[in-house]
Amino acid sequence: MSEEFYKVAEVSELIQGKLYPIExxxxxxxxxxxxxxxxxxxxNCTHISGPLNQGEFDGCAITCPWHLxxxxxxxxxxxxxxxxQDLYTYTVKVDGDSVFIGLPPLDE
Known part of the structure; x- marks a missing residue:
């Protein structure tokens, strides 16, 4: 089975370097x-699930606000x-101005 993609944003709405928490x-x-x-x-931080979107973001690195x-x-x-443990990263596809994120199938 392949990933299922969900539209999550428009490219034109995203500001470079700004974190966008979504569900x-x-x-x-x-x-x-x-x-x-x-x-x-x-x-969620892989240490004890700290909210990464509230952490410090610099360049391409995110720092968890709880234990750094x-x-x-x-x-x-x-x-x-x-x-x-590394963070789980998601597949991102851009189609025109639409941003999609791929979620893995539930039975994996």
Missing amino acids: VDGEPICLVKLEDGIYAFTD ARFDVRSGKVLRGPAR
């Missing part, structure tokens, strides 16, 4: 537009602990 089919997701594209990642774990939003990779 897609019950999943808390954070969206951000960078120079090289639009990225989507889980909005740091992640690369493009790949989800942990840049600094205490988190040990």
Whole structure:
């Protein structure tokens, strides 16, 4: 089975470097537009679920406001602990001005 895509935004509405917390089919997701594209990642820190959209964002790294774990939003990779698990990142597709996020099938 393939991902199911949901329209979440318009490219023209997104400001570069601004975090956009959204919910897609019950999943808390954070969206951000960078120079090289639009990225989507889980909005919960993998340490103890801190709200990443409330953290400090710099360049391509998000810092959790609770315990300062740091992640690369493009790949989800942990840049600094205490988190040990990478963030889940979502497939983003742009069609015209519409931004879509792909969610994995439920039976995976």
